[in-house]
Amino acid sequence: MMVRMLFLLLLNVLAFDFSKAQYALDSTLTLAPIFSDHMVLQRSKPIRIYGKAASGSNVNVQFLNKALTTKADQSGKWNVVFPASKEGGPYAISVSANDQKITVSDVLIGDVWLCSGQSNMEFALQDAQTGPEELRAEKFDSKMRLLKMEGIVSTGDVAWDSASLSKVNRYEYFSSSWQTFNKASAASFSAVAYYFGKKIKQEASVPIGLIQVAVGGSPTESWIEHSLLEQNQQFAGMLGNWPHSTLVMDWCRERAAKNISNAQSADQKHPYQPGYNFQSGIAPLTDFPITGVIWYQGESNVFNVPLHAQLFEMLVKSWRQKWGYAFPFYYVQLSGIERANWPEFRDSQRLMLAKIPNSGMAVSYDLGDSLNVHPIRKKEVGERLALLALRNTYKKNAVANGPVPARAMLKDRVIRIQFAENEKLSTQGSKPLIGFEMITQDGKRMPANASIQGNEVVLNIPKDGLITTIMYAYQPFTRANLYNEAGLPAPTFSMKVK
Template identity: 75%
Template sequence: MMVRFLFLLLLNVLAFDFSKAQNGVDSKLTLAPVFSDHMVLQRNKPVKIYGKAASGSNVTVQFLDQTMRAKADQSGKWDVVFPAAKEGGPYVISVAANDQKINVNDVLIGDVWLCSGQSNMDFALRDAQTGPDELQAGPLDPDMRLLKMAGAVSTGDVAWDSASLEKVNRYEFFSGKWKSPDKASVASFSAIAYYFGKQIKKETNVPIGLIQVALGGSPTESWIDRALLEKDPQFAGMLGDWSHSDLVMDWCRERAAKNITNARSKDQKHPYQPGYSFQAGIAPLTGFPITGVIWYQGESNVFNVPLHEQLFTMLVKSWREKWNDTFPFYYVQLSSIERPYWPEFRDSQRRLLTKIPNSGMAVSFDFGDSLNVHPTRKKEVGERLALLALRDHYQKSVMANGPVPEKATLKNGAIRIQFLNKKTTLDHNKALPKQKLLTKNNAPLTGFELVTESGKRLVANARIEGDEVIIHVPAGERIRTVLYAYQPFTRANLYNEAGLPASTFSIAVK
């Protein structure tokens, strides 16, 4: 009896200590992970500050010489909303509840851009062609702040241990803190995002915050709210048994299988799983106002072009709904490489511009590598994304895209391709000069093909004539379509005077 009594007493003590520890965790005052020293808050939008505290406790927040108060709800959540503010700083956010206090120091107000996608967005500055020189160039801009939400576990060709498997199952995958720019923080940050932010800062002189949430190999569907995918019957197979679904790229499924080799749970989760990266990386940010998104992803969806079109339009629409903001969404067209389906995918990305409002696409095939899916020329790609933002969001008078085909007509044995004249100025009443069509170093024009009515593809002899491209039609051939830059790896060379290339495209002949 004495042994039983002591055993029960020990259990009660342990239970009391666990309950006390648990209550201590629940009552701790915290801010959402996106709040930390050196952060940037979005200008010209209400400033929402939020976190957790003991249920029912009163929370006081001081910011910009104003004080806001809130009461934590039953789950401990609280938030306050300050009026929109102009760019500036540095400031301090002070938060207090009960006897606890948190100060967030060196806070700037400016523009915050979310930088997401897979490995080419995750590609670090130190590994870019211009990275070493950039890191040695001199002082870094103190008003450009970086938040890298890094993956807690590598999705490389490794098997995870039990601790990693459990962490992934708890959705504790992405984490990071805001940092001021120094050689270490900049070197490991996304090269494309860095060069994008640097160009925006240079042209606007507004503090820039960059939030990197990217994961190598991740498919589009992993970045979409699972609840949305569940509403569409065509994605049922993808969700029910995603590791065996042919709607998910086989490489993603194979890599996930390797990572979770040691899993004991049949319901082991993985960041490539439909909905996972959204829940772990994006959902925690949707209460945090941003300017817009830059995106580089698609390599893990290139095998099914029609499916990607549905997924990508769903992603953009749903993210905007989650933020309740039709923010700009600028994405990178896939590069060129000797792999099947890539031309069709690039052309599909071009067509999506007409389906997704307030979007833009940076062409990158001219910086491609025939064998390497990770081309190292990231500076130019980041700056092309910045041109889109500068023209369409910041309303700067810049040229932001290369020649865009408008129509192809057959006359007297030749096809004439005319090109659109995109806006380059805010003054819509001002007549715009037509873009000049040219090739680098005046080299012969290359990259055009003709598709006959029987489906045969012919290399085209094309030339620039004024503001049109002229293609001679071989005798006896009836042409249905003109293709441009439609080889998986291409050095097609149609540009404009701003040095911006025409996209991969297909156009019907009228």
């Protein structure tokens, strides 16, 4: 009897201590993780500041010489909204509640760009072809800031330990804080995002904040809200038993299996799982206004081109709905590499431009590596993305696209390819034009004898061929060389002949 009483007493003490600790945790004043020293807030949008505090407590927020007061709801959540502001800073945010106070210093107001995707977006500046030279120069603009949302554990060819597996299951995959722009913070940051932001900052002259949230190897479906995938019967097969679904790329399933091989839970989660990266990385950002998104991803979906097209359109549409406005979305057409399906995938990416408004595509096949899925020429990719933003978002007088095909017309045994803008066509180094092919009525594929005539490309047709389709840069790894006078390449494309 005495032992039982002591046991019950011990349980009560433990329960009291847990309750006390939980109350202390619930009553702690906090800001959402996106708020930290050196951050950038989006200009020209209402500024929402939010966090948690003791349920029912009054929270006071001071910013830009204004003070707002609100009350934490039953779950402890609170938020205030300050009027939109033009660019400027540095400023401070002061938050107080129940004798607790938080100050966020060195805050800028400018343009925030979300930089997302898989390993080619994650690819660090220090590993890029021009990265070491860039870092040695140490020319870092104090009005640029970086937020690298880094995975707590690598999705490389390793088995995770129990602590990492547990955190992944709690959707605690990303950790981050804003950093000033310096050699240390830039070295491990996305090279594509770095060069994008640097060029934007030089041309637009506003503070720039770059948020990197990218996961090597991650498929498109991992960046889409799980409930949206559930609503579409097309994607139902990748949800319930995704580690064995043929709708998920083999490589992704195999790598995830290696990562979670030590898992004890039958329902172990993983960043390649449909919906995971949205919940863990994107959902926490949707209350934080941004200028737009740059995106470099697709390698983990190239095995199923039609499926990716549906997923990608859903991703862009759903992200815009979550933020509440149709921000610009600029993405990279995949590079050249000796792998099947890549030309068809690149062409599908081009066709998505007509389906997704306020979007743009940077061509990169001419920067590829025939054997390496991670080409090191990242400066050109970032700067091509920046040109799209400068022209379309910042309304600068910039040429942002290479030659855009408009139509292919057949007349007198000659096919003339016309382009959307009356621009001067050229090849690099004035070399003979290569990269064009033709498909005959009976399905035969053959190289084409192509030449530039003014602002058109002319293809000569063999006497015994009835041509139905022309293709450009349609080899997996290609040295196709059609450019405009701004030095920008034409995209991979296919087109019916009229």
